[in-house]
Amino acid sequence: MFAREMRDQVRKTRLENGLTVITERMPWLRSATVGIWVRRGSRHEPAELNGICHFIEHAVFKGTLRRTALDIAIETDRLGGHLDAYTMHELTGFSLKVVDTAIEQAFDLLSDIVARPRFAPEDLAIEQRVILEEIKMVEDTPEELLAELFNDAFFPQHPLGRPIEGTPATVPTFDRERTLYFHRRSYAPRNIVVAAAGNIEHERLVELAAQVFSAVPSEDDAPSVERPTPAAPILIERKRDLEQAHMILAAPWPSARSEERFAANLLISILGGGTSSRLWQTIREERGLAYSVGAATSAFSDVGVFQVYAGTSPDQLGEVLDLSMRELRRIAREPVSDEELRLAKDQAISSILLGLESSSMRAGTLARQEIIHGRYIPPEETIELIERVTPEDLRDLARTYLQTERMAFGALGDLNGFRVDRARLEI
Structure with missing residues (x-):
């Protein structure tokens, strides 16, 4: 009975534009987590844009068409929640955990960040410097440095062998034109999964997602994903x-x-x-x-x-x-x-x-x-x-x-x- 009840609490809706909304209702909790995940990561980048998924994950927090970076920080603190964002080889994720009464505000904030980033040139220049410092931190951390050197040798000439954060050669090339172009293609609705769990209403989240992403263009985005052949270095x-x-x-x-x-x-x-x-x-x-x-x-x-x-x-x-x-x-x-x-x-x-x-x-x-x-x-x-x-x-x-x-x-x-x-x- 418990297993059946759990399945009954999970619902999934796919919108006409390809965006997926999936929720799990947990009415006994006062917390709720809502997130937006993108089916794109460093594996989907061409070599000359290595690191741009990670760069976008950072840059979206520098401001949107409605909010400044300070507005985003203040609103996150006001919601009292935990905001998490990360880039992996095959996906990028943004999530916010809040009390159940703030779920709509949380989604409004997250969706604004993900769907409507400003990408002002001066902000991108600042974030380039931040990420170059992050790369230096990796070079000063032996475990992480070895992992990157080893991955490059284990997956030679393949995106899985490249560093997620990019390189000192690629990151400075991420100007507004390149960043905006890659964002539009990668963050198309069919590449997005909105997921939430807690004391939430599935239909309301579907409605909110449709309102935000119905206006987002679905540009052609079908990067080739070559199966790697691991080496034995x-x-x-x-x-x-x-x-x-x-x-x-x-x-x-x-x-x-x-x-x-x-x-x-x-x-x-x-x-x-x-x-x-x-x-x-x-x-x-x-x-x-x-x-x-x-x-x-x-x-x-x-x-x-x-x-x-x-x-x-x-x-x-x-x-x-x-x-x-x-x-x-x-x-x-x-x-x-x-x-x-x-x-x-x-x-x-x-x-x-x-x-x-x-x-x-x-x-x-x-x-x-x-x-x-x-x-x-x-x-x-x-x-x-x-x-x-x-x-x-x-x-x-x-x-x-x-x-x-x-x-x-x-x-x-x-x-x-x-x-x-x-x-x-x-x-």
């Missing part, structure tokens, strides 16, 4: 002024749409998803070789990336790499125990159930599911698929994806003399 970058060495161990992985994604996430959890995981216990707790160590995945629409990451002293990097490879070999050769799998399943299911209490989590989930899968996926469906995963599924998955010739390695730090060959990455 071994990348050693020397940076002498670092106290720690930072490493990434990676391989191709199931995509966000793959039926294997549930087994893939459970395997990540067992390997390095928490303090009871194999990597954490082996490298940090038993040997004290690292403060930060774990495993994670980046899942795109057509490819995924498995990563082990760690930060350690340069003279311990080889040992951390060898211990990590030992755990990868073990999980590819031996079924995990029933106890380990049960723990990973309990952790995943708890995360899902706890997320049901948050309007912001549920609004974001609605939007991402619509963009990635084109439909709402009830929590009980996800939980059922998690429960079906067996130890044999995890071993088969590891054998399929964790292959010697597909393993990649990256390291950054004071690494004079450090070497890695393919034999050391043998599974």
Whole structure:
């Protein structure tokens, strides 16, 4: 009964111009989250415009045809809510969490920002400088710098390998003409998903969305999305002024749409998803070789990336790499125990159930599911698929994806003399 009631609370409407409105009514909450998600991210940019999606995400807050930047800041504070905006490889999101009585004001603010930005030349020049400083911050943050260098090598000559924030060469070229042109094509109604969760009325949000976006032109926007072919680089970058060495161990992985994604996430959890995981216990707790160590995945629409990451002293990097490879070999050769799998399943299911209490989590989930899968996926469906995963599924998955010739390695730090060959990455 609970599952059916939850499905009954989710409604979706697609307007004639292609814009999608999807809501989940949660009448027992006093909070509500409304957001606007765009089916465009850095993956959809040509090389010469690398970073423009992220630039637009920043620039829309500099003012609209109705509001100044200060007006936007004051109104956000007055609503007392939490405003979030972010750019990813395959989408851009804007959301605002407020009390339920302020949902219409929140949508008016968000939709004005997204649909009617001013893009004044003087404002764009200021934001260019801000983002160039952001790029410098990445260069001064070893973990982020290594991630960008590694992505470029892992996805050579592909948008997934380019930095989301752009480069010092591309960002200064984002003048008003370029920014406005890209915004009009990318923020067309058919690329927009309006999602909300909380004590809201679906029909009213549909009405509000139609009022705002009916006047937005639907210009031709069909960027080619080439499926990437991951490489298997071994990348050693020397940076002498670092106290720690930072490493990434990676391989191709199931995509966000793959039926294997549930087994893939459970395997990540067992390997390095928490303090009871194999990597954490082996490298940090038993040997004290690292403060930060774990495993994670980046899942795109057509490819995924498995990563082990760690930060350690340069003279311990080889040992951390060898211990990590030992755990990868073990999980590819031996079924995990029933106890380990049960723990990973309990952790995943708890995360899902706890997320049901948050309007912001549920609004974001609605939007991402619509963009990635084109439909709402009830929590009980996800939980059922998690429960079906067996130890044999995890071993088969590891054998399929964790292959010697597909393993990649990256390291950054004071690494004079450090070497890695393919034999050391043998599974």
